[in-house]
Amino acid sequence: MLLVPRQLQRVGMxxxxxxxxxxxxxxxxxxxxxPTAPPPSFADPMTGGAFVRAPVPSQSVAxxAPVPSQxxxxxxxxxxxxTGVISQVEYQELRARVAQ
Amino acid sequence: xxxxxxxxxxxxxxxxxxxxxxAEFTRLREAGIVRLVDLLVVSxxxxxxxxxxxxxxxVEADFGDLAASVLGQPEEPAEVEVEAADIDSAETWSxxxxxxxxxxxxxxxxxxxxxxxxxxxxxxxxGTLLEETWLASEDRELLEALIAERQT
Numbered sequence: 001m002l003l004v005p006r007q008l009q010r011v012g013m014x015x016x017x018x019x020x021x022x023x024x025x026x027x028x029x030x031x032x033x034x035p036t037a038p039p040p041s042f043a044d045p046m047t048g049g050a051f052v053r054a055p056v057p058s059q060s061v062a063x064x065a066p067v068p069s070q071x072x073x074x075x076x077x078x079x080x081x082x083t084g085v086i087s088q089v090e091y092q093e094l095r096a097r098v099a100q
Numbered sequence: 101x102x103x104x105x106x107x108x109x110x111x112x113x114x115x116x117x118x119x120x121x122x123a124e125f126t127r128l129r130e131a132g133i134v135r136l137v138d139l140l141v142v143s144x145x146x147x148x149x150x151x152x153x154x155x156x157x158x159v160e161a162d163f164g165d166l167a168a169s170v171l172g173q174p175e176e177p178a179e180v181e182v183e184a185a186d187i188d189s190a191e192t193w194s195x196x197x198x199x200x201x202x203x204x205x206x207x208x209x210x211x212x213x214x215x216x217x218x219x220x221x222x223x224x225x226x227g228t229l230l231e232e233t234w235l236a237s238e239d240r241e242l243l244e245a246l247i248a249e250r251q252t
Contacts, residue, residue: 001151001152003142003172003195004150004172005171005194005195006171006172006173007192008193009191010191010192011229012229013212013218014222
């Protein structure tokens with residue numbers, strides 16, 4: 001019988017999802033940055049039908065979304081730092097990239 | 101179902117079942133430690149597809165259906181609308197992450213009956229799961245040495 005694997009939540013012995021110290025897992029970070037991505041394909045031959053994320057849109061794809069100003073981006077980074085989502089080192093690194 | 105259920109995926113170059121593993125599961129069930137809820141043997145073809153295989157002798161005839169239903173779907177599903185947030189809200193996995201192309205694996209659903217009370221107590225105490233893993237053999241040896249040193 002052919003079997004198409006289901007995507008299951010990964011939990012620990014207590015039934016809870018492991019806590020990542022307020023940090024996003026890589027999958028969560030990707031999902032948060034691509035909230036309007038289309039549903040994943042079920043039939044990817046490389047994964048035997050597992051959920052597969054749609055490819056990341058290329059930079060050349062036009063978007064109607066307004067481009068945030070540098071001040072907005074820096075304020076958002078400050079908020080992430082203040083709430084413990086990113087570390088001081090990551091904050092400095094990202095802020096330097098924003099300034100480029 | 102009272103205890104947490106573990107999914108154990110074990111790969112085999114060439115699946116041979118002597119009955120020793122099943123005998124151990126029987127012993128553990130009788131001791132009230134763990135219960136083998138279901139067992140499924142799958143092979144993954146070179147093109148990535150999964151196929152269920154026959155179960156070894158000694159396994160109950162109806163084994164395999166529960167695990168197949170929980171961990172997979174018997175046929176290619178229709179296109180389903182899935183909210184992106186549902187997928188991204190938690191870490192997920194599937195058999196496709198665990199079983200390499202071209203290999204065979206036994207997939208067991210194991211209820212840890214011994215852990216039912218402990219798990220409930222941790223939840224009532226408001227404990228948050230930070231990590232759950234197993235010690236490597238080297239670290240177990242270190243632990244055993246430390247315990248032996250303490251006892252001398």
